Amino acid sequence: MSTAGRKDSFYFRAKSLEYRSRAAFKLLELQERFGVIGNGPVLEFGSSPGGWTQAALSFTVGPILSIDRVSMEPVENVTFLKADLLDPSVEVKIRDWLSANNLGGFSSVLSDAMVKTSGNHSLDHSRSYEICRRVLDLSLMFLTEGGCVAAKMFQGDLTAELFRKYSGFFDFRKITSVSATREGSSEIYLVFKRFSGKRVR
Ligand SMILES: C[S@@+](CC[C@H](N)C(=O)[O-])C[C@H]1O[C@@H](n2cnc3c(N)ncnc32)[C@H](O)[C@@H]1O
Structure with missing residues (x-):
């Protein structure tokens, strides 16, 4: 599709509200429907260029740690x-940040992390599965009791099994899509709320 064709209403709304990406509206919808961000610290994966980070800032009073494998222009207070x-070294870096800030964990883990799509659905699905599973494992390590996760993946054969595997750790679970997702995309979000605090089953 041409660049012009990809400039939809979310693109123009993002520009006018000075969000760095139209993806901000995905988090705004997840927040409105599920309250995925509370008052505590937020751990965010796949943050660059920063649309979700900007949106998250307007809801939490807790500090935000945003992680991406590509650089991101600074966002104030993040x-x-x-x-x-x-x-594996990311776990140590997160732990170091928590102890430097005298924090015991995060009340929300958000992930919009995704590799560039290849056009091969099965390959894109399995890569997204790998990322989403890792985000969920990291969530079990770093969430505080009662915490919440919203993590992106591309829907496919492995989604139901992944969803089931982590459901038992939370009181609320839902697989959902959001309206800012581009037409034809299999993008979904796994939303888990009210973490039991038990890190192993
Ligand atoms: C759709 S973009 C995120 C958009 C962003 N949430 C926003 O609102 O502006 C997906 C991001 O995931 C990041 N990503 C993909 N794989 C990753 C990995 N293994 N570790 C960290 N970040 C990753 C990419 O670098 C990319 O910036």
Whole structure:
């Protein structure tokens, strides 16, 4: 599709509200429908260029740690960490940040992380599965009791199994799509709320 064709109403609304990306509206909808951001610290994956970060800032009074493997222009009052969430060393970096800020964990984990689509649905689905599963594992490590997760993936064969695997850790679970997702995309969000606090089953 041409660049002009991709400039939809969300693109123009993002421009007028000075969001760095139209993706901000995805988080705004998830927040309105599910209250995925509370008053506590937020851990965000796949933050660059920063639309979700800007949107998250308007809801939380807690600090935000945003992570992406590509750089992000600074957002005031947000810590940005350039790191690959699939790399095991990211866990140490998150732990270091928490202890430097005297925090025990995060009340929300948000992930809009995704690799560039290849056009091969099965490949895109399995890559998104790998990212989403890792985000959910990191959520179990770093969420505080009662916490919440919203994580993106491309729907496919492995979605139901992944959803089931993590459902038992939370009181509320939902697979949903949002209206700012582009037509024809299989993008969905796994939303889990009210973390039990039990990190293993
Ligand atoms: C759709 S964009 C995110 C848009 C952003 N949430 C916003 O609102 O502006 C997906 C992001 O996921 C990041 N990403 C993909 N794989 C990643 C990984 N393994 N670790 C960290 N970030 C990753 C990409 O670099 C990209 O910036």
